[in-house]
Amino acid sequence: MTDTAPRPTLEAVAARAGVSRATVSRVVNGGDGVRDVLVERVRKAVDELGYVPNQAARSLVTRRHDAVAVVVAEPETRVFADPFFALQLRGISKELTAHDNQLVLLLTEGRDDHARVGRYLAGGHVDGALVFSLHLDDPLPELIQRAGVPTVFGGRPGWSGDRRDVVYVDSDNRGGARDAVRHLAGLGRTRIAHITGALDQTSAADRLDGYRDVMVDADPRLIAEADFTPAGGERAMRELLERCPDVDAVFAANDLTAAGALRVLRARGRRVPDDVAVIGFDDMRPVAEQTDPPLTTVRQDIEEMGRLMARLLLRGLDRDAPREGVGAIPSSVVLPTTLVRRESA
Amino acid sequence: MTDTAPRPTLEAVAARAGVSRATVSRVVNGGDGVRDVLVERVRKAVDELGYVPNQAARSLVTRRHDAVAVVVAEPETRVFADPFFALQLRGISKELTAHDNQLVLLLTEGRDDHARVGRYLAGGHVDGALVFSLHLDDPLPELIQRAGVPTVFGGRPGWSGDRRDVVYVDSDNRGGARDAVRHLAGLGRTRIAHITGALDQTSAADRLDGYRDVMVDADPRLIAEADFTPAGGERAMRELLERCPDVDAVFAANDLTAAGALRVLRARGRRVPDDVAVIGFDDMRPVAEQTDPPLTTVRQDIEEMGRLMARLLLRGLDRDAPREGVGAIPSSVVLPTTLVRRESA
DNA sequence: CGAGCGCACGAGAGCGCTCTCACCACGCTG
DNA sequence: CAGCGTGGTGAGAGCGCTCTCGTGCGCTCG
Incomplete structure (x- = not known):
């Protein structure tokens, strides 16, 4: 030292x-x-x-910091349970590095931290922020928006519906969900259930909407609420089997949940995919490839989402960037998903 | 924006x-x-x-930045495969936040990045660095050490054996491994195998040493090399069953590996723990509690390790800190482990 | 051949802060 | 009552850089 x-x-x-x-x-x-x-x-x-x-001296006069904050709200909940966030972070890091920007990581824990983060961002220590707002009722995004810091959100923020100035990067959760359910229907399944994610997150809500788009008049008992965790998936699957013993397909909100569901199905002696077909979401390789049987799932390019977030932000930050025409003011991007067929459906 | x-x-x-x-x-x-x-x-x-x-103006004169770099070498390998790193990061973040320090995350990808990181650290943008050096032959730690930046390492760096100025935080991997193997022996098991982690990491090497400490003249065929991944665990377990069909216990280098081993054992019809007892390492809750049967494992407090790293670094950075006596010059810390008994052994 | 122009460079101000030092007004001692 | 701390405050320098502006030079063109 x-x-x-x-x-x-x-x-x-x-x-x-x-x-x-x-x-x-x-x-x-x-x-x-x-x-x-x-x-x-x-x-x-x-x-x-x-x-x-000396970066400090330089920043003092240029008012630029070549640094971007990555704000992650309440990591306990989900972030550290699956590699989702880590992958995005990696994408972000690559893009920032390529443009000589530093990544300042802000993890928040509870409400008190919100003020701290708000102060930090308002303090002008960084040029912009990438924010992962996980919950619909999270006050953080608005707080940041008001701090006047250029921001790109990871995933559609819950309150962004009518705000055109909100920039976010998201997967086509709804479309992906539709694809998944259609695929199950195409397999001849009629009693298609859905295990939701944590519904206070837009990704979960959007996937549920996608499910409903296809299953227009689905039996409401075919929908079981979970929280993106394997344990939640197990619980929901048990409920489902209880309520609707004739269920012949399950679309789970993510791979982890699907893995939990698979375990329960096996324990109850249901064969997958013969008796019950199962589809996940994410295509988290280590999970999806390791399940028994390997999981059919909706792939989203998570690392690319991170990279894109950073790219949008940097473009918005670039003083020399064109203010008109293609790529002028960055607008939100929704990335397509693809169905990856393995053996579970 | x-x-x-x-x-x-x-x-x-x-x-x-x-x-x-x-x-x-x-x-x-x-x-x-x-x-x-x-x-x-x-x-x-x-x-x-x-x-x-204005932090820039302040830094310009104080030459302090109240910022610490967290350097993670080659995230592709392991870091993003398990939540290990995320938990440490959370601990680090908490501690840094409590002392009003910022966390600058530096993810490196390949050799080219080493130079970049070296330059950044030498550039005096941060007050200190927390470094996760995963591989024995990684040049990064030495590079950083030479950059003259106060540094605390996460896990014992491979080359640190004789360097007293190297500060690191680690778990008692060797002791924990000994406890695990002794526990298996105490269960009356005699053909105790070990599935190693990636042996170019000190943690894996230390755990292997711990195994050997107890199994002084173990059949070398009882040792199978893996890489901390579930897939590696499966492969190693298959090898083991091939080579030593009479194996009656397995100490796996981490929980993920153990989970892989469990899957193979079940597929081969071996009952756990009746036929083969299994112990993991880490006590990664979401993994260890979800396996079938729940995993007996060696617990290390990962978040605490992160917190401790940050604390040591900040203490070393503190100009007002006592240069003598208790807590003066920070020295490395090795945290104890505890055996967590569940059902697999 | 001189006016004009553009290019390459230097001088100098100033970004917002900290920190040293001088100053002043006390209150105390001898 | 002179002399001397002492504690609170302000003046001012300076951290290392960028950026504007002015200057001098060589060139072109009328």
Whole structure:
């Protein structure tokens, strides 16, 4: 745990290269409008001195930080239960890194933290924020929106319906759900059940809507509420078997839930897919490929969602970006899903 | 994606409160040596103006950033496969938040990124770093160490054996492994196998050492190499059953691996724990409680490890901290493990 | 051949803060 | 009553950088 040595400044580089501070600054920032000879000289001095720009000094004048906050509300709930968030984070990280931006991670725990996050964002420490708002009633998104920080949301925020200035990236949950249910119907199944996700999340609500789109007058008893967890899936599957012993297909809100359902089905001696066909959602490989039988599921490209969030945000942040035409003001993106057929349906 | 409004400066607050900049600064930073009347007046002005200190300006002079980098090498490998890292991150986040430090997340992907991370850390953007070095041959830790940034490692780095200046937080992998194997022996098992983790990670190597400590002259065929994944666990378990059909107990390097092993055992008609007793490592609740039967495992407090890493780092960073006596120079910490008995052994 | 222009560079201000130091008004001691 | 702390406050320098502006130079063109 050694302390850092004093670092060379622009001044020092300038002195060594025999030019002015301004010229060094120009070179460091791209070198436009400087003669090649001088560029070379400055570069050499930079290398020899091991000069690294002081970001604080730079930010002070540019008012840019080249840093983006990633806000994750209430990690206890879901985030750390499945790799979903980790994958998005990875996508975000890749994109930010590619554009020399830093990722400041803000995990919030409970209401008190909201104020803290709000203060931090309003404090102008970062250029923008990527926000994962998991719950419909979460006050955080609005709070952030009001802080005036450019923001892209991960997943459609619950209250965004009529707000055109809200930018988010989401999967086509509803469409994917429709595909899944149609596929089950195409298999000749008629008693198709749905195990929902946590319905205070738009993704779960949208998937339920998709289910209903196809099953227009479905028996309401075919819908069992769960929470995206394996345990919830087990519980819901047991309910379902109780209420509707004749169920012949299940569309689960995600793979984890489907895995729980599969366990119950096996325990009750129902064969999958022969007696009951099962479809999940996410295509979380480690889960979907490991179930018995391997899970047919609706694939969404989670890492790509993260990457896209970051890309939209950075584009919105770019001062040089065109304010008109293609890709001007970023607008929300809904990514398509694809059905991945394995053996469970 | 609105832009931020111009924010009030210290100057503005000073003017409004009718004091000097210096006084406002003093109040904002604790208010020592300022009369209560003035403190009040300044506080009021701060509130009314919604003043938030400009961190860049502050860092420029203090040379502190109140930010810590969390470096995760090669996330593809393991990090995103199990919730292990997410839990540590949560612990880290809590501790950093409690001390008003920001968490800058650096995910590296391949060798090129190492240079980038090295440059970033050497660039003095953060006060310290928390590093997860997963592989024995990873050049990153040394690189960071040389960058002169105060660092605490998550897990014992492979090359740290003789370096006293390396600070890390780890679980007592070896001791935990010994406990597990002794427990199996105590159950009367004699053909106790071990499915290793990825042996290029110290945690896996240490657990193997612990196994060997107890099984001093174990049949080498009882050791099967895997990689901390469920699929690896399945593969290793199949090998084991092939090589030593008389195996009556398995100590798996982690819960995920154990879950894989359990699946194979069931498929082969071996009863657990009657025919084969199984113990995992981690006590990853969602995994260990969901297996069939629920998994006996070695518990390590992962979140606490993260919290501790952050605490050690911050303590080392604290200029006011005592340089002598208890808690002076932080030294590595090895956390104890506990055996959690469920039904698999 | 001189006026004009553009390009390359340097001078200098200033971003918002902290921190040292000088100052002043007390109250105390001798 | 002079002298001397002492504690509270303000003035001002300066952290390392960017960016605007002005200057000098070489070039073109009338």
